[in-house]
Amino acid sequence: MKCQKCEKPATFHITDLTGKDGLLELHLCPECAKQYLQTNEKEQEAPKISGVLSSQLKLEQTAEDLKELDGKECPICGISFYEFRQAGRLGCPHDYIFFGEELEPLLLNVHNGSEHVGKQPKRGVCDTESQTELIRLRREMKEAVQKEDYEHAQELRDRIRSIEGEGKASE
Amino acid sequence: MVIDELHSSSGEWLKGDGPQSDIVMSSRIRLARNLADFPFIRRCNDIDKANIESTVRERLSQEDAFTTLNFFNVAKLNSLDRQLLVERQLISRELSNGDGARAVAIDGRERLSLMVNEEDHLRIQVMKSGLNLDGAWDQINQLDDDIESRLTYAYHPKFGYLTACPTNAGTGIRVSVLVHLPALAITHQIEKVFRSLQKINLVVRGLYGEGTQAMGDFYQISNQVTLGKSEREIIDQVADVIPYVIDYERKARQYLLDEKQNDLFDRISRAYGTLQTAQQISSEETMYLLSRVRMGVNLGLLDNLEIPHINQLFLRTQPAHLQKICKQTLDTDQRNMERANYLRVELKRDDTDAQAN
Numbered sequence: 001m002k003c004q005k006c007e008k009p010a011t012f013h014i015t016d017l018t019g020k021d022g023l024l025e026l027h028l029c030p031e032c033a034k035q036y037l038q039t040n041e042k043e044q045e046a047p048k049i050s051g052v053l054s055s056q057l058k059l060e061q062t063a064e065d066l067k068e069l070d071g072k073e074c075p076i077c078g079i080s081f082y083e084f085r086q087a088g089r090l091g092c093p094h095d096y097i098f099f100g101e102e103l104e105p106l107l108l109n110v111h112n113g114s115e116h117v118g119k120q121p122k123r124g125v126c127d128t129e130s131q132t133e134l135i136r137l138r139r140e141m142k143e144a145v146q147k148e149d150y151e152h153a154q155e156l157r158d159r160i161r162s163i164e165g166e167g168k169a170s171e
Numbered sequence: 172m173v174i175d176e177l178h179s180s181s182g183e184w185l186k187g188d189g190p191q192s193d194i195v196m197s198s199r200i201r202l203a204r205n206l207a208d209f210p211f212i213r214r215c216n217d218i219d220k221a222n223i224e225s226t227v228r229e230r231l232s233q234e235d236a237f238t239t240l241n242f243f244n245v246a247k248l249n250s251l252d253r254q255l256l257v258e259r260q261l262i263s264r265e266l267s268n269g270d271g272a273r274a275v276a277i278d279g280r281e282r283l284s285l286m287v288n289e290e291d292h293l294r295i296q297v298m299k300s301g302l303n304l305d306g307a308w309d310q311i312n313q314l315d316d317d318i319e320s321r322l323t324y325a326y327h328p329k330f331g332y333l334t335a336c337p338t339n340a341g342t343g344i345r346v347s348v349l350v351h352l353p354a355l356a357i358t359h360q361i362e363k364v365f366r367s368l369q370k371i372n373l374v375v376r377g378l379y380g381e382g383t384q385a386m387g388d389f390y391q392i393s394n395q396v397t398l399g400k401s402e403r404e405i406i407d408q409v410a411d412v413i414p415y416v417i418d419y420e421r422k423a424r425q426y427l428l429d430e431k432q433n434d435l436f437d438r439i440s441r442a443y444g445t446l447q448t449a450q451q452i453s454s455e456e457t458m459y460l461l462s463r464v465r466m467g468v469n470l471g472l473l474d475n476l477e478i479p480h481i482n483q484l485f486l487r488t489q490p491a492h493l494q495k496i497c498k499q500t501l502d503t504d505q506r507n508m509e510r511a512n513y514l515r516v517e518l519k520r521d522d523t524d525a526q527a528n
Binding site: 011012013025030033076077078079087088089090091092093096097103106107110111112113114115116117118119120121122123131132134135138139142164 | 205207208209210211212213214216218219290312315316319320323324325326327328329330331332333335336337338340341342344356362372395396397398399400401402405453455456459
């Protein structure tokens with residue numbers, strides 16, 4: 001069998017399940033297959049989230065609302081909703097709470113459920129506030145270092161160490 | 172454990188034993204976990220990543236279950252070594268190609284791999300040969316408890332284990348079964364099977380993840396939903412469907428034997444012949460032909476070959492493995508020649524063995 005894109009023998013037999021019209025069968029030589037698979041893969045990066053999100057947002061939001069929502073930034077890690085929408089990745093655990101309202105329909109869409117029913121940490125849920133505080137302090141310290149405000153950075157580092165110390169002591 | 176010695180063994184997933192191992196290569200479960208006191212990877216700088224890596228390493232070294240593991244600093248490995256680990260399914264391509272501090276801990280039998288700083292801070296993975304999801308779950312559940320006794324996970328009562336991508340939130344579990352389905356591919360029924368799996372929210376991917384559908388007729392069947400169902404329910408959802416897939420593949424094989432015997436024998440003999448005589452051969456063509464030969468062995472048509480040996484050839488003809496065997500860096504053309512040489516030697520030896528018997 002010849003490759004569908006050039007004249008070389010086809011050794012790759014690809015069934016693409018993600019095509020717009022459903023199934024797409026391809027018979028390609030190694031070079032064309034490589035090219036096809038690589039471009040295909042790039043397109044597929046974080047496809048679900050951005051796809052599901054944008055269709056959802058279009059349905060439920062006006063352009064103005066969307067603009068405002070995109071500008072919303074997590075006070076802990078600093079990620080904007082726009083960045084999450086583009087990348088399909090959240091910035092820190094607190095985003096689940098901060099963007100909770102926006103995430104809820106997305107979770108329902110992907111999982112058909114939005115309440116966890118599986119395993120729980122044995123130690124019970126720990127003091128998440130001090131954990132979140134650590135993430136925020138670490139970020140502020142980075143920013144202080146960037147601004148060359150080393151005095152403030154050191155203060156922050158001491159606070160981080162003391163919270164970490166408390167955590168260890170209670171373990 | 173020395174990376175340079177890894178290529179000479181098969182690892183757990185190609186051992187070729189365990190239940191239903193003629194069709195099911197391996198069972199795998201992975202859990203995605205994050206530390207509560209660090210941002211997710213996307214918002215980590217190099218210092219955060221280094222801190223996460225050293226924290227994980229230090230805390231786990233205090234736990235008996237982890238003292239026997241081999242830690243590899245993936246950031247310091249050269250690209251050939253990283254590729255070798257990818258080919259052995261011990262690390263993902265994402266971890267291999269990532270940047271900043273990242274690591275993997277592997278046990279001596281290659282059943283467990285613990286990736287640090289992949290998409291999530293921790294990706295715990297357990298592999299078992301053949302169809303053995305319960306075994307994989309028992310082991311990974313215990314490991315997860317052991318890790319959790321030393322590290323605080325990001326967890327929320329409503330959303331479960333919090334992951335960088337919301338598609339993994341809740342249980343953070345991915346249950347995968349790697350199946351070999353050459354007869355369904357030959358009889359063009361595989362699309363039908365995929366469609367029905369998709370309808371029940373299962374995902375089908377190729378051997379090395381997305382975009383590798385055709386690689387040697389190997390497919391990974393895994394769950395998509397991670398939230399709103401318990402780990403047990405998710406495992407059962409995958410486990411319940413596998414017997415049907417196995418049954419379809421067996422029926423397709425029987426159909427080929429009953430109705431298309433000449434055609435089937437011809438395909439298998441030609442595949443075997445090409446592998447025994449080719450002077451240069453790509454990795455893709457090798458996979459394609461080995462897949463036919465593997466089915467031939469399972470159907471008793473090539474009785475001088477053993478499945479574990481064929482499984483090993485799938486792995487050892489991959490680019491990084493081949494270069495480790497040849498002990499030198501090879502470009503694509505050189506690899507195609509060395510691969511053919513290697514296959515000629517390996518498959519000839521079996522012939523002589525058979526004659527000697």
